[in-house]
Amino acid sequence: MRMQWRDVSIPLRPGMTVWPGDPEFQLLPDARISQQASCNTSILSFSTHAGTHCDAPWHFEEGGRKLHEIDPAIFFGEAVVMEFPGIDLIRECDLGKEKLPPRLLFKTRNSDYPIEAPFNTHFVAIDREAAQRLVDDGVRLVGVDYLSVAPYKQPGQTTHHILLKNNVFVVEGLRLNGVSPGIHPFVVLPLPVMDADGAPCRAFIGVE
Numbered sequence: 001m002r003m004q005w006r007d008v009s010i011p012l013r014p015g016m017t018v019w020p021g022d023p024e025f026q027l028l029p030d031a032r033i034s035q036q037a038s039c040n041t042s043i044l045s046f047s048t049h050a051g052t053h054c055d056a057p058w059h060f061e062e063g064g065r066k067l068h069e070i071d072p073a074i075f076f077g078e079a080v081v082m083e084f085p086g087i088d089l090i091r092e093c094d095l096g097k098e099k100l101p102p103r104l105l106f107k108t109r110n111s112d113y114p115i116e117a118p119f120n121t122h123f124v125a126i127d128r129e130a131a132q133r134l135v136d137d138g139v140r141l142v143g144v145d146y147l148s149v150a151p152y153k154q155p156g157q158t159t160h161h162i163l164l165k166n167n168v169f170v171v172e173g174l175r176l177n178g179v180s181p182g183i184h185p186f187v188v189l190p191l192p193v194m195d196a197d198g199a200p201c202r203a204f205i206g207v208e
Helices: 127-137 156-165
Strands: 004-007 027-030 041-045 054-055 077-085 103-107 141-143 169-172 182-190 198-207
Touching: 004 041, 027 127, 141 182, 156 169
Parallel strands: 077 103, 103 141, 141 169
Antiparallel strands: 004 198, 027 041, 054 169, 054 198, 077 182, 182 198
16 A cells, blocks of 8 residues: 655644743745735744744753754654553553654644644653653654643643753654554654744644
C-alpha cells in the first residue's frame, strides 16, 4: 500500500485557539490588487508559540540553545505514536517498562478538540516524573497534541525545565486524530527564525 503524508499541524488562521495572554493570530492586508496595487501582500502577526510549534531550550532555560542552534537532523525520521485514551495526565507508569524510542508522539483526547475552541485548561499533559523518564531513556524529540507539554499552570514549570535543560526537542499542538499508534515517518519543519525561543511548525506523518 502506498504511503501518504498527512499534515498533522494546525492551520494558522484568525480565531484559532491561543495560549491565554498570547496575541491572537492576525493576517492583515498590506497591498491589494482590488485597491489598484500591483500585487496582493499581507502582514502576519502571531506568537512564536502559535498553533503547532516547537520549543527551543531557550524558551525556559536562559542558557539554553536557541532555535537556529538545534541540529536539524532531529526534524526528520521515524517516530512512535503512543495513544493514551481516557487519561487526564501522562504519568511515568503509563509509559510501560520498555526503553522508549528517540522520537515519540503522544496522542490523547486533545486531538479531538476543535482548533477554534475556547482554551481548555484541562488538557492532557505530561507530569514531571514522566518527563524525567523520557530524559533517562534518551528521548530526543517529544510531541504532544495540545499547546503545552506541561499541565496548565504547573508549579515551577518542571516538565518544561526537565525536558528543555536536557535538550529534548519539544513539539506542541499536533493534531493526531486518525493516526494509528505505532511507528510512522515524521517530519517537523520549524520556521527558520534566528535567535528564537520557538516557532510555528509544519508537521507531517506518513500513513499507509
